[in-house]
Amino acid sequence: MIIKKVIPISMILFFLIGCQATSMEQPNDEEPSYTKLSTQNEFDQQLSNQVKEYLKDNKDLTSVQAVNDEEKILITFEIPHMKRFKLADIRKELKKDIKEKFQIKKVEVSTDQKVILELDKLEEEIQDKSVNKNELKKELKRIIKLSKKQT
Amino acid sequence: MLLGKRTWNFPNKPVIISTGTVGGPLEKEGKIPDAFDVLYDENWLEQNSFEQAQQVLLEEAIDQAIKKSSIQEEQVEFFLGGDLINQITPTTFAINSKDFGYMGLFNACATSTEGLALAAHMVDSNAANFVLTGTSSHNAATERQYRYPTEYGSQKPPTAQWTVTGAGCALVAKQGTGPVITSATIGKVVDMGMTDPFNMGGAMAPAAVDTIMTHLKERNVPPSYYDLIITGDLGKVGREASLELLNQKGIHISQDKFIDCGLSIYKNDQPVLAGGSGAACSTVGIYGHFLQKIIKGKVNRILAVATGALHSPLTVQQKGTIPCIAHAVSIESGSGLS
Amino acid sequence: MIFFWAFVVGGIICVIGQILMDVFKLTPAHTLTTFVVFGAILDGLGLYEPLIDFAGAGATVPITSFGNSLVHGAMAEAEEHGLIGVVTGMFEVTSSGISAAIIFGVIGALLFKPKG
């Protein structure tokens, strides 16, 4: 009989929380948030910065992260929730666009929450200069591998 | 003595000298806990399976019936009974150690009055002196055979019924103190093309109506002859439908005289949906509750009509209809009772 | 946000199930089978992945995702090995639900008795 009481209460609760969440969502007119990485690094992030600068005008995105080494770049981004139905298409287009625009051979694009988290962490480390060239290369490789895992 | 085509009249008036009824936990919290001689607190009865638990229920009911009578177990000559489980094994296993002649019966939930009618007939025609008759059912054992595993979270519709966990036995004798059996009508199979196994009451109602009408016609008595007409396990849906059907056929029975065992055992707030059902439902209702009413002198004549749905899980899956049956037994206050 | 949409989309899928059960009087087994087949068809049309992107667990927790991941596994193998991959790749992605159910089923049988 406890279930009969608990369930309706939690239903109402979650619904209220949910409704609040919707109303809090604001239209996205702003530029996507990003961190401009220091180029004074052991490892040049010039390319990543250029990509970010370029994606600034893209109104579809709410935030962008990017890290590169000498041969590849990993870009992650977030978009407003209501546009997530088209997430796969946006990802594909963005990849194609960057590839053509910057003439880079290996562009990896991901929107996975985990990859975003990991790349964010890596960006921070670059800022703090707590990674060296080799570590960065290794870490980037690991994150890309993670983003491609299926099961 | 045969009256008409399907009704037996019992001039020697066999006596129900004692009864034994047992129930499970939900019955204990129900509307009529004093109708049971023994009530158990849990479903397993310390056995290894629900089927064995059901067997114990029947064993206990037999013991109670013999204990409450003035005779010894050795004096009982025959046992008539059955249940709902495949090949009526719980009944057979319960009788296994006893020295009774045994006839296994299967008429689903109508087995209780089938057994009672046959027992009365045997005693009345001098084929026996003491006959025990009884049935049992166990909610979980029935559920897992007819429907789903007991822990499966499927939603039952409001027309579904709850199988009673319990067992009941009646000891029928040539003479003694107790209510007497005056007549019985054997039902025929009635199939109205109903197919929903979650609406047994609705499927069984026409069978009950057919048997009641045949009984009244062949015995040539009006419905008001009986203080109560008690159906076995029609539940809310079946009771309404059978009243409507009886009305249409010109037989008018007042609401308060047309009682269903399935609606008498549980309280309204118990999770039994449209009411109780199962072989034990009519058995504990009639042997436990309504015979007590006769013994206490509250009512004089009752017509007990247990109803049964004769389908199997296999026929339901093969899209078969649900054939139904009902047997009626009239019980009156008799020898030795005030 | 994802939490809210998981709740709503998951809830709506369950309401469709309830309608199948109550209005069309399907048994739970029929309902679930219909859902799995439906999930497979949706993925065949390329519509299920966007739903997962949008609703997260709201689309992966209902049984429809079973059909989706079966098709996905088959398609992934088919890209590598052609038509034979369709047969061999089927359980590549789905296996966790089935293996978890088997493992916890046996453990459950070891630990519990039905309450009745």
Place this chain on the structure above:
Amino acid sequence: MAKEKNQRKSPDETQYQAIQQEKEIKRPIIQNCIKAFFVGGLICLIGQVITTFYIYFFDFTEQTAGNPTVATIIFITMLLTGFGLYDKIGQFSGAGSAVPVTGFGNSVISSAIEHRTEGFILGVGANMFKLAGPVIVYGVFAAFVIAIIKTILMKWMGL
């Protein structure tokens, strides 16, 4: 004979079925749908919380977190089934607890627990997929047909 009987309905049958239609207690569909929505939604929400947990605290991506999430909620289902709560939730919420994978888990686990009395091989082992079997069978077959069609369209039609 049996076949003939199924095909025609006697006037009595038609008449009685009409009475039955009228007397039958109707299912509270709207109420059931609301319950199914909230319970089903709640289960998916819990699934999302578990997924997020695995993404943030373990080495799982959105893609791969699905598997441990399913395993975790089936584990929770095992406990609820074993303690005799899932059938009560099921009676309350209908499809709300049947459609999520918890319902699939419950059908496997409840069958396994139920048939323990017949032994572990022929009881538990043989009956485990009594209810969940069709889901796997037709899921696999439908996926097979769809994947074949899709592969042919993609490879040979160049779509």
